[in-house]
Amino acid sequence: MTVKKNDRLTVFVEDLTHDGQGVAKVDGYPIFIKGALPDEKVEVHVVKALKKYGFAKLVEIVESSPFRVAAPCPVFDSCGGCQLQHLSYEGQLMMKEKQVRSAMERIGKVHTTVLPVLGMDNPWRYRNKSQIPFGVEEGRVVAGFYKSGSHDIANTPTCLIQSEEADRLMLALKEQAVEFGLEPYDEKTGRGQLRHLVVRKGRTSGETMVVLVTKTKKISQPERLIHFILEVEPTTVSIVQNINPTRTNVIFGEETFVHWGKSHIVDSIGDIQFEISARSFYQINPLQTNVLYQKALEAAGLTGNETVMDAYCGIGTISLFLAQQAKQVLGVEIVPQAVEDARRNAELNGFTNAEFEVGAAEDVITQWYEDGRLPDVVVVDPPRKGLDGKLIDTLIEHKPRRIVYVSCNPATLARDLRLLEDGGYKVHEVQPVDMFPHTTHVECVTYLTI
């Protein structure tokens, strides 16, 4: 049958998209349905019928998934932050495992074991960084997260995946910011002062950093504001202002200064300590990062004699984990500021066997080989687009005896594993880890041997 706009259909949901929409097929024609879950029979109203696929609105759930739950968040339906709160946590982990397995089979044609996803015991309030936009709507101050696909704010009293400290500060500033001359910024007119509240939390230290991103430097009564913040959140050790006068979507501006306290907070992952400043890159869910990196460390199979290269090393988190058990670690990362942080973190933790270089992994690693620096193990943790083709070619040419692949995108992971397998490597089991409960993201660790 041909699906047309305004059709009312009863369909069976087979799958979920990467943004959490249910997928049903009518004679092979896919229909995307927001709010529908796999294994549900639902009645839908087709709102758009394109040539190859269509979109429908959920009218009624005829048969509900056993994993359906009521989303606990008050703004789940409009907010773009979470996609899966209507699916139980157990259901989410199963769905993510299926997503990884399907990428391996369909995209990579890689025949390997996909292990059950390692989830969190408590999958709430896991974020250590909250970036909360402020705005005005019908004359009142609103703050929360952006609605899905837009820059309108889903005004919320609480965000269940961010810290309680962030909630408290968000609510207090919603009520009081105007008193301190911090009128919320309006993206449409460019008027107003307070753009974002950023709250960072050191999980192990308990320290909180408060960053106010404003359009100009002006704060009418800074002393009173500091006092107010400390009263609302006594764990605050650092109050920072960042100034962003530009009319862009980018959160931070160039200028940052410390109003009160330290310029950074401290956090540990495993036995390694990190100093995090207002703008440093740092993993969002440190508890699960520890789980992921332990798996990466196991996958590296180190004995203490190895030279390890860590490509896409960021601030050196994985590198320093590896340095605990390797002879030497060479990290490469394209963002110079991150490399500075990596060097400082190595020094802070007393590592003398970790070196970092700024550059593109595909160029620097090729150069290292030319310089005769031969790794036993290469660890890669690329961004969503996966490994650069040149890096894959270099690895296949020089054949380090083990490659550990940490990935935030199962599709590009599967694609790259296929290429490495064609180049002579054998892929071992894939271990997914849930770093972002209630979203559709999933991380994986796997390793390859020659």
Ligand code: SAH
């Ligand atoms: N391993 C790090 C960060 C991984 S995120 C951690 O666990 O914290 C991916 C990183 O790759 C980012 O820091 C990004 O800046 C960096 N990157 C992107 N393209 C790159 C390239 N071509 N060469 C090296 N690093 C790159």
